[in-house]
Amino acid sequence: MIDPLFLAEAAVNGLLLGGILALLALGLNLIFGVIDIVWIAYVDLVMICMYAVYFVVQVYGWPIWVGGLASVGLGALLGLGVHLLIITPILASAPVNQLLATGGLLFFLQSFATFLWTTDHRSVRLTLPRLELFDMPISVARLIAFALSILVMLGLYLFLTRTYIGTAIRAVSQDREAMALMGANPQRVYLVTSAVGGAIAGVAAALLIIQYAVHPFFGAAFGPLTFMICVLGGLGNMVGAFVASFIMSEVIAISGVIWSTEMGYVIAFVVFIVMIFVRPGGILARRG
Amino acid sequence: MLELTNVTAGYGQFTALWDVSLRVEAGEAVAVVGPNGAGKTTLMRVISGLIAPKAGELRFEGRPIGGHPAYEIVGRGIAHVPEGRRIFPALTVADNLRMGAFLPAARRKFAESLTRVYALFPVLEERHKQRAGSLSGGEQQMLAVGRALMSGPRLILLDEPSMGLAPVMVLRLFDLIRRVRQEGYTILVVEQNVRQVLKLVDRAYLLEVGRIKMEGRADALADQDFVRKAYVGL
Numbered sequence: 001m002i003d004p005l006f007l008a009e010a011a012v013n014g015l016l017l018g019g020i021l022a023l024l025a026l027g028l029n030l031i032f033g034v035i036d037i038v039w040i041a042y043v044d045l046v047m048i049c050m051y052a053v054y055f056v057v058q059v060y061g062w063p064i065w066v067g068g069l070a071s072v073g074l075g076a077l078l079g080l081g082v083h084l085l086i087i088t089p090i091l092a093s094a095p096v097n098q099l100l101a102t103g104g105l106l107f108f109l110q111s112f113a114t115f116l117w118t119t120d121h122r123s124v125r126l127t128l129p130r131l132e133l134f135d136m137p138i139s140v141a142r143l144i145a146f147a148l149s150i151l152v153m154l155g156l157y158l159f160l161t162r163t164y165i166g167t168a169i170r171a172v173s174q175d176r177e178a179m180a181l182m183g184a185n186p187q188r189v190y191l192v193t194s195a196v197g198g199a200i201a202g203v204a205a206a207l208l209i210i211q212y213a214v215h216p217f218f219g220a221a222f223g224p225l226t227f228m229i230c231v232l233g234g235l236g237n238m239v240g241a242f243v244a245s246f247i248m249s250e251v252i253a254i255s256g257v258i259w260s261t262e263m264g265y266v267i268a269f270v271v272f273i274v275m276i277f278v279r280p281g282g283i284l285a286r287r288g
Numbered sequence: 289m290l291e292l293t294n295v296t297a298g299y300g301q302f303t304a305l306w307d308v309s310l311r312v313e314a315g316e317a318v319a320v321v322g323p324n325g326a327g328k329t330t331l332m333r334v335i336s337g338l339i340a341p342k343a344g345e346l347r348f349e350g351r352p353i354g355g356h357p358a359y360e361i362v363g364r365g366i367a368h369v370p371e372g373r374r375i376f377p378a379l380t381v382a383d384n385l386r387m388g389a390f391l392p393a394a395r396r397k398f399a400e401s402l403t404r405v406y407a408l409f410p411v412l413e414e415r416h417k418q419r420a421g422s423l424s425g426g427e428q429q430m431l432a433v434g435r436a437l438m439s440g441p442r443l444i445l446l447d448e449p450s451m452g453l454a455p456v457m458v459l460r461l462f463d464l465i466r467r468v469r470q471e472g473y474t475i476l477v478v479e480q481n482v483r484q485v486l487k488l489v490d491r492a493y494l495l496e497v498g499r500i501k502m503e504g505r506a507d508a509l510a511d512q513d514f515v516r517k518a519y520v521g522l
Contacts, residue, residue, distance in 0.1 A: 164386070171376045171387045178374040180358040181336060181367075183391040183439060 006257050009136045014253030015246065016142040019149035020207055022245035024222065025229040026153055026238060027200035033173040033236040034193040037087060037098045041106035042201060043223035045078050048109060049205030050214035051117060057124050064126060068206035072199050079198020083190055106219065113216035121213035145207035152203050153242070156196075169193055173236070228272045234282020244283055247271070289314040289474055290335070290366075290443055295344030295354075297334040303342065304330040306498045312443065317475040319485045319506065322495035328478040329371050331495070332447045335476075336368035337361040348443070363391050367441035371448045373432040377421030381412055384420050384431055388438030397440055405434040408467060426457035430464065437468070444468070446477040450484065462488055486510040 028042045052074045053067035086101050128140040160166040172179045172189045233240030251271050256264030290312040298304040304327040312318045333339045337358035346354035376384050389398045406413040409430040450458040462484050479485035486506045494502040
């Protein structure tokens, strides 16, 4: 029998992990919803931004918030770059080409990072106070990451619902052609969306590097998980992805303490496959 | 105001519109009628810039518009109410109208345009907080027209406004279009509901398999024997 305290601790850790997964899924979903393209290399952009934070903070000695801002800026630039250099030339071609192109970017970024920075694991060490809640140790870094993820998601929600350009982004994701008839240049809306999606990757990078070491294959751990969450929530469905993030993170965390971390991922994949059979349109899809 | 000269257009290898010439004068209401697949929607799409012409010339207020992108043509003063309404279903009625005034010039006149649209379609004001997808078909069509008016156009292209509406609603909608016309907008309308539309417009063109078969005053066209038999159903 497992100590209930361990289970509770795992549940808290799962919740904290879910926040950052939701942020990643939201960024990917935003881009998919508007441009109709899945950036396979999304979490590899996060990896590049994590290196940026590492260099700014650990190597050049700037405070962590500077590293975070640099990461957000770099993420936005990377997002623009991906759209202009990779997506724009093949926007009108078959979806499989777009998948292959962003998949190619994934391998490029991994090799690029290995070439420049080797496969060493690098981490940013912050001195944070320890926190205990009912005898459970709680990582302050994770707590901060969770809180900021929720805040950024709330900000994104307000941006999409309360601002003019945010509403235009939602309108484009509902009917691209109708929005062109209103006078919106689709290319501009795509650029704004790509920059916002990239900036979210930058935020996620800053929140991940205070918990995990970065290495060139960092995307291999979080990338597939992010796609699974997006599909589980129904591609393009923001609320669905949010719920799916916490389901997956709890499955991983709790089965992680019952069996092992590896087993946690195995069970998460099994849950994913079963759910896809049961609810192919995503957990929140209406039955039709 | 609008002048098409020998316009040919289509999708990829497929040509839907052959050598079409047509003109609409300022203040006029003109209909293009014809059976399914005659190329009516293609005609609207080539005017509003959703597709580029393969040949021929399009001019609006004397300036060429052929091949210009849709987001630019709306700024010139042409608003296209597309087939199937194409409102943003998950946005509120008010947000749909806000999106209609996307261009900076339109946004400056936002309040004025909104008053005008709400005066024409009071139901849109009553439902301004509702999701557009929850409106009835007729209300959605009003929203689509209202949204188009928000861009401050001089010419309005209406593609099959009566499609999918109940007969009573069709009559109401044509009444509303009549009122839009009285506001001083120029209208080019494509319709399958030939009998009703010929009562609404000054002139009409008959389009068949991508070519203009006939043109003339609406009342004269309605009296043509074969038009009556084929389309009017009298």
